[in-house]
Amino acid sequence: MSDPVKLIEPRTLKGFRDYLPELMIPREWMLEQARRVYRSYGFAPIDTPALEYAEILLGKGGEESDKQIYRFRDSGDRDIALRFDLTIPFARFAAQYIGELGTPFKRYHMGPVWRGENIQRGRYREFWQCDFDTIGTTSNAADIEVSLVIHDLMRGLNLDRFVIHVNNRLVLNGLLEELGLAGHTAPLLRALDKLPKIGRDGVLAEMAANTGVAAAQADRLLALAQTSGSNQDILARLKSDFGTNPKAADGIRRLEELLAAATKAGIPDGMIVLDLSIARGLDYYTGTVYETFLTDMPKIGSVCSGGRYDNLAGLYTKQHLPGVGASLGLDRLLAALEELKLLKGTATPAPVFIVQFTAERIGDYQRMARVLRAAGIGAEVFPDAKKLGQQFQYAEKRGHKIALIAGPDDFAAGTWNVKDLAKREEKKGVPDAEVAAFVRSLLPV
């Protein structure tokens, strides 16, 4: 006996995941839906490299995101980094090609991004984003369209229990300006955001500690943020309190128009809500901001977020390239759907399973499989002539919908037995030429 081979433990990096068929089938389906919805609005596909020069990516999203960027030296000693999101590479891309693309330009981009942060449920170090953006226009029509795309995207993914939260940085900035707090925007908004967790007094304490603002100012800010009620109620309150500030007025107008247009376009009431606490997002957002939460799992975080950035490509070109867009967090949403048990659990993309009753007839089984495939129906022939029970168990485990069975007697008669695996109902004696049509009638449209 030789020494046992030292086995390498099979494992994946922290925060990186493998996808088995049960998860990859719905994941691919989600990508198809996102692609379909984006294309239906005229967004065109692009792709960019996973690796960029570090200088392209660093310093664009804020200090926190810089810390999370995977950065290396390649073998040519170049300072390179894995992309942190798809928006920054798009800014570089747009600056490079806008001359031939022309404006406005609408693109979608789906691919993996990497963030070296601590992992949590729905939070990974490698995950896919599905971005769509319109650049080259400041028109509010583009902002409005983003909310429609998010809605259609979620509906396209068979979800109806979600809420799109919108806000506008102009409103927040104008509001802080009006209060004379413009210099403390970031810490104030961060404190404000904790309202549900640490309460009114906690927020006031944090504001005082981090910014030294007067209690009266902080109080006024808090009072506004706590305004509850319908979108109309909040808009009215904003207008009366801060409508005289030019920035705030512009933001309020854009939000009001967005909400009205969305309703007019057919988005159901309650699916888009004005939420003044949606203040965060990356540093480059300047206008409308969006976050989408699942009603049944809000704690997993936003599954589709974005906003308007009026100067994104400014670091790479002197041409002014405003834009607005959002990003579907594919893997976070998948994790949520998995936990909510909304995934079907199919492990095969082929609905039809053909039993190998007898090895001598393998040619006939493969012929029928090809007939079905030609009819657009995926079909798989079992590789071994095992006992029928075992083959059925395999087919059931994999999630095949239909089984075809034919033995010597059936071949003599020129017929097949077609079995609905879920219902356990079998139609015997289906003529060879009619099998495809019959199978089609059993499958969902």
Place this chain on the structure above:
RNA sequence: GUGGGUGUAGCUCAGUUGGUUAGAGCUCCAGAUUGUGGAUCUGGCUGUCGCCGGUUCGAGUCCGGUCAUCCACCCCA
């Protein structure tokens, strides 16, 4: 990066004040059932008790470290 919980078979877990050959259910495999799968019965496989070290006559059990995972902070998809 900080704080806390958890790590025993493929999965979910039990394991009594540290004591000898570490268990259950489910799954899986085979058979009862050589033209038909969710039930039942019979038999069977599976563990460096996350890893490393320490205390001890003796550690799955106690201690330290480490890794992984979950939760909170932070940030975000």
